[in-house]
Amino acid sequence: MLATLVLLAAACSTAEDTVGVDESTTSIVPVTTTTVPTTTTTAAPTTTTTVPTTTSTVAPTTTTTAPTTTTTVAPATTTTLPLPEQVFGGYGVTVWAVYFGVWPESDFTVDAYDTAIAPGVALGYEFFGWSDMHCDLGAYELLELNPDIAYFGAAIYFATEDDASAVGSVVGSAMVGRIPVQWSCAD
Numbered sequence: 001m002l003a004t005l006v007l008l009a010a011a012c013s014t015a016e017d018t019v020g021v022d023e024s025t026t027s028i029v030p031v032t033t034t035t036v037p038t039t040t041t042t043a044a045p046t047t048t049t050t051v052p053t054t055t056s057t058v059a060p061t062t063t064t065t066a067p068t069t070t071t072t073v074a075p076a077t078t079t080t081l082p083l084p085e086q087v088f089g090g091y092g093v094t095v096w097a098v099y100f101g102v103w104p105e106s107d108f109t110v111d112a113y114d115t116a117i118a119p120g121v122a123l124g125y126e127f128f129g130w131s132d133m134h135c136d137l138g139a140y141e142l143l144e145l146n147p148d149i150a151y152f153g154a155a156i157y158f159a160t161e162d163d164a165s166a167v168g169s170v171v172g173s174a175m176v177g178r179i180p181v182q183w184s185c186a187d
Contacts, residue, residue, distance in 0.1 A: 083170065084163035086125055086156045089183050095157040096164035097136055099177040100127075102143060105150040117154050119174035123167070125156045135185030142179040157181075 089095050101116030108130065117127045133139050133151040140147055158164045161180070168175045 083123060084158055084160075084166055087159050089157065091183055091185075094180055094182045095159065096161050097139070097153075097155040097157050097177075097179055097181045098164050098167050098171075098175055099139075099143070099153055099155045099179075100171075100174055101130075101154040102133065102145070102176055103152050105152055108152045113152075113154055116174075119171045120156055120167075123170065125167075127154060127156065130154050132185070135183065136181035137184045138181045139179065142181075143177050157183075 087095055098120075100120055101113060103112060113130050120127065130152040131154075133143075133145065133153045136153065136155070139145070139153065140151075145151055156167070158167065164178050168178045
């Protein structure tokens with residue numbers, strides 16, 4: 001636009017030199033050029049600050065209830081099978097011994113004896129105290145005991161192997177041995 005005004009001013013100044021122009025009717029208006037100062041505006045840099053968004057999620061409360069288990073325990077029962085009768089033999093009689101305990105003489109205690117015979121007593125069998133295992137001929141060999149050591153035993157005796165087996169199956173692990181022996185100390 002400034003350039004247009006300058007050209008226009010130049011054209012007007014040469015109009016006086018124009019032939020056939022009546023100066024009385026033509027007036028030359030002085031051209032005033034005004035310089036407008038230019039203002040440059042620089043935009044400040046834009047800073048964007050992002051505020052982190054915090055989302056709070058509350059987990060739902062879960063209540064777990066364990067299933068209820070009801071256990072019914074059958075009442076304790078006693079053996080209804082007729083248990084075989086124990087025998088009380090004499091010297092030289094062969095019987096089947098069910099041993100509830102065998103101890104080296106040095107390790108024997110009355111408490112150990114009472115604890116060992118308890119399952120047999122609970123079945124109604126009688127024990128007449130501990131005995132020297134030498135009185136039960138064959139016991140050392142069949143139970144693999146050291147012949148140089150004296151042993152005491154707690155046993156009940158039966159007439160047959162089947163009778164001894166029946167009692168052994170009832171007392172389970174309380175039985176430490178079931179073997180045929182010959183009495184040598186009985187009267």
